Amino acid sequence: xxxxxxxxxxxxxxxxxxxLGNEWNMVKKDKTKxxxxxxxxxxxxxxxxxxxxxxxxxxxxxxNREDTYCERVFAPWVDMEGKMLEKNxxxxxxxxxxxxGLFDILGFTLQYEMSYTNVLNILKLGNIPLLAEDRTxxxxxxxxxxxxxxxxxxxxxxxxxxxxxxGEEIINEIIDCYKQCKNAKMSKDEIxxxxxxxxxxxxxxxxxxxxxxxxxxxxIKPISDKYPLKIRKRIVKDLxxxxxxxxxxxxxxxxxxxxxMIELFRGCVRGCRFCQAGFIYRPVRNRRKSKLIELxxxxxxxxxxxxxxxxxxxxxxxxxxxxxxxELLAKMTPKNVNLSLPSLRIDSFSIDLMKKVQKVRKSGxxxxxxAGSQRLRDAINKGVCEEDLFNSAKIAFEGGWSSLKLYFMxxxxxxxxxxxxxxxxxxxxxVSLYKNVTRGKKVKRLNLTVSTSSFVPKPFxxxxxxxxxxxxxxxxxxxxxxxxxxxxxxxxxxxxNKLSFLEAVMALGDRKIxxxxxxAFEKGSRFDSWGEHFxxxxxxxxxxxxxxNPEFYANRKKSFTEILPWDHIDIGVKKxxxxxxxxxxxxxxxxxxxxxxxxxxxxxxxxxxxCFDKN
Amino acid sequence: xxKIRAKFGRYEKVKFISHLDIMRMFERAxxxxxxxxxxxxxxxxxxxxxxxxxxxVGMTTESDYVDFQLCEEIKPIDFVKRLxxxxxxxxxxxxxKLFDSKKNIMALIxxxxxxxxxxxxxxxxxxxxxxxxRLFLEKDEIIVSKKSKSKVKDVNIRPLVHKIELxxxxxxxxxxxxNLGNDNLVTFSILVNAGIENNLKPELFxxxxxxxxxxxxxPVNIHRTGLYVRGNSDFIDPLADxxx
Numbered sequence: 001x002x003x004x005x006x007x008x009x010x011x012x013x014x015x016x017x018x019x020l021g022n023e024w025n026m027v028k029k030d031k032t033k034x035x036x037x038x039x040x041x042x043x044x045x046x047x048x049x050x051x052x053x054x055x056x057x058x059x060x061x062x063x064n065r066e067d068t069y070c071e072r073v074f075a076p077w078v079d080m081e082g083k084m085l086e087k088n089x090x091x092x093x094x095x096x097x098x099x100x101g102l103f104d105i106l107g108f109t110l111q112y113e114m115s116y117t118n119v120l121n122i123l124k125l126g127n128i129p130l131l132a133e134d135r136t137x138x139x140x141x142x143x144x145x146x147x148x149x150x151x152x153x154x155x156x157x158x159x160x161x162x163x164x165x166x167g168e169e170i171i172n173e174i175i176d177c178y179k180q181c182k183n184a185k186m187s188k189d190e191i192x193x194x195x196x197x198x199x200x201x202x203x204x205x206x207x208x209x210x211x212x213x214x215x216x217x218x219x220i221k222p223i224s225d226k227y228p229l230k231i232r233k234r235i236v237k238d239l240x241x242x243x244x245x246x247x248x249x250x251x252x253x254x255x256x257x258x259x260x261m262i263e264l265f266r267g268c269v270r271g272c273r274f275c276q277a278g279f280i281y282r283p284v285r286n287r288r289k290s291k292l293i294e295l296x297x298x299x300x301x302x303x304x305x306x307x308x309x310x311x312x313x314x315x316x317x318x319x320x321x322x323x324x325x326x327e328l329l330a331k332m333t334p335k336n337v338n339l340s341l342p343s344l345r346i347d348s349f350s351i352d353l354m355k356k357v358q359k360v361r362k363s364g365x366x367x368x369x370x371a372g373s374q375r376l377r378d379a380i381n382k383g384v385c386e387e388d389l390f391n392s393a394k395i396a397f398e399g400g401w402s403s404l405k406l407y408f409m410x411x412x413x414x415x416x417x418x419x420x421x422x423x424x425x426x427x428x429x430x431v432s433l434y435k436n437v438t439r440g441k442k443v444k445r446l447n448l449t450v451s452t453s454s455f456v457p458k459p460f461x462x463x464x465x466x467x468x469x470x471x472x473x474x475x476x477x478x479x480x481x482x483x484x485x486x487x488x489x490x491x492x493x494x495x496x497n498k499l500s501f502l503e504a505v506m507a508l509g510d511r512k513i514x515x516x517x518x519x520a521f522e523k524g525s526r527f528d529s530w531g532e533h534f535x536x537x538x539x540x541x542x543x544x545x546x547x548x549n550p551e552f553y554a555n556r557k558k559s560f561t562e563i564l565p566w567d568h569i570d571i572g573v574k575k576x577x578x579x580x581x582x583x584x585x586x587x588x589x590x591x592x593x594x595x596x597x598x599x600x601x602x603x604x605x606x607x608x609x610x611c612f613d614k615n
Numbered sequence: 616x617x618k619i620r621a622k623f624g625r626y627e628k629v630k631f632i633s634h635l636d637i638m639r640m641f642e643r644a645x646x647x648x649x650x651x652x653x654x655x656x657x658x659x660x661x662x663x664x665x666x667x668x669x670x671x672v673g674m675t676t677e678s679d680y681v682d683f684q685l686c687e688e689i690k691p692i693d694f695v696k697r698l699x700x701x702x703x704x705x706x707x708x709x710x711x712k713l714f715d716s717k718k719n720i721m722a723l724i725x726x727x728x729x730x731x732x733x734x735x736x737x738x739x740x741x742x743x744x745x746x747x748x749r750l751f752l753e754k755d756e757i758i759v760s761k762k763s764k765s766k767v768k769d770v771n772i773r774p775l776v777h778k779i780e781l782x783x784x785x786x787x788x789x790x791x792x793x794n795l796g797n798d799n800l801v802t803f804s805i806l807v808n809a810g811i812e813n814n815l816k817p818e819l820f821x822x823x824x825x826x827x828x829x830x831x832x833x834p835v836n837i838h839r840t841g842l843y844v845r846g847n848s849d850f851i852d853p854l855a856d857x858x859x
Contacts, residue, residue, distance in 0.1 A: 007836070011673050016631040024643075024703050250643060252632045252703075304643030304701070335646070336654050336662075 018046035021094030043118035051257035060245035091125035100126035110148035113506035156204035157514035165233030200234035246298035259307035269594035276458035283609030364403035372422030411455035411469035424484035454500035462581035504554035574602035628705035634669035651687035676839035714859035727809035778806035
């Protein structure tokens, strides 16, 4: 145990268990008997990182190898960070308490754009140079994966190589390659050159970006034809055969998602035009019901968790959902284990299902219409109609639910003020519906919350060329809703516009943004997605000092012919498809889901998933 | 109704977790061990487990107690073995017995003993310290400010303290970086009131000692050495036959 991490220090910070590890099912190995030491670094605090399914999977997968020890690193909370700097304590991994500088490879997961300053903070607290070009042979190799790495450009100053695609598929190849190179005593550059030749690995230093006079990208190309023009993502073809841990770590303290998790399927058949996850994880690949039940039973046995969460992007689309939940309930209810089903869609919503699942607790229900008017819902391809919403709400209210959350986005492409006002109309209609359904009965007043996030154009979506509404415009729309929702005691939550703005800049940014991230970090930014620590001024100052215009990235509509910063990444789904979808949006035309009809998005190139299911 | 009362310890490696965390830990361990714990009925069923007294973050214990209600018969020795196999390092069940008394452990607890390791900065020796303890025990009233969630209250803690002994002393061994005077490490063994009524936290005891000592006194380590219940006399072992 690190000598400097004294009892006194631990007692002086919040949740000291964040820094101690030693949890049930933590992997313990002899660090001297392995060939490769890796640390999985989650750029947020323990409770957030430990809830991440990707980390759970990769941690146990890598540790299944005898030649590698994979440990965990989280961002220390601000109180502990202060003490560590004061007492010269280097950031360490939880398993061995060794400083992160000692490891061979540090792997970051980029789950959301506003975590980037935390990536830098972790490196700094480990005394590792932030810029890739400043690091030497003695420093670990720094890699990154996760959803944000599909546009890796803003982070290219800091990361040695990116893993594009699903970690489970490629991580063993990476470690094998690294091991071989290390044994052959290759230099870091040689190792990177070897890694770059694996499919799905992007080494930014081997690619050059040139710009036009108008600051758009002229070209992105490899410096040698050893490296591919485009980096194609890697996916797991068969989810039933891929590794899934059934012996996951059980933390001592409470974390955000303190339950077992099983993934029903990856990708999404719906193709909502704003949604990045649905496209980057195509083709949609299902897990067999029998496999899911096996995983659920093993997890329950080995963790002792009293809740199992069935995860996917759109759980209602799992074809055997009813059979699966019936069987799971039969097995789990006698053990007093609950099921949780987030991500249920409105139109195939089954109240019977919810009644069965929420047997004991009537927690709130969440619906996500996303847009207030049918016109706009069609434009974004969220094929939900008001009738479905009201039908489902009615059955829910009749069944005893009195708490409901409605999620919307404002600032969507083609949105007019009327669409925003329609959000309030919809919400007020729900209130009236409740009053009608519960007339004469003695029930609680309806607890209705409307929540709006602000549209952020994301790479690899049909809306990737769109502009985000300016902050003032978003503010205006929020004010419209604030006024309209004041009656009827509807609670209204909205997202911080400054944060949404920065998210857009990071999501759509090119390599120049790296300097902005560094400067904001040097001014003290970290934990940006935590309201109390977000300092917009740092970012504004950084943009000004570097003479970079953030509105160029966030608030500018781009032409279909412009080279986008992520054009050298290939996710299978073709640009032509996204362009076609964008045009259909303007005509308010819907695109059917993959289970009904194939729209030729391009994901068939991976030769797997529902694209090839015999219907 | 099958009820088991267990004595357990929680040591260094897991001392930085809260009482709620301990409760969750036991719940999960019981599940993994497939032990037949009884659940409450109603909207939010929870396992029927009752702890004697909460454990603060940072506190170790060699003698805490918890009652379990089971829905199947099981020999205590098997219960202990199976539960221990699923408890993490530095948490262990030491002993367990069947009981059928109607009162659960939380209601019964009336006392606790602690080894409170402290440090304070003042010129000191054994004689003078013993004198200070004697003065403490002589008083009828020792008033301390007790902070609760909403207010501050003055409490007389003297009647809540039953024994104070010096367990380990290490005087004047280093120079304090503050004032004048040298650093001392002293472990007090105390027996105090505990439980639902009149619970005295060791930290409050130290607050009270501050005045008589004439200097600030910091807890370095707090270790609970025993929990006691009221039976036909005070401060009985919760696993004594008379209590069960």
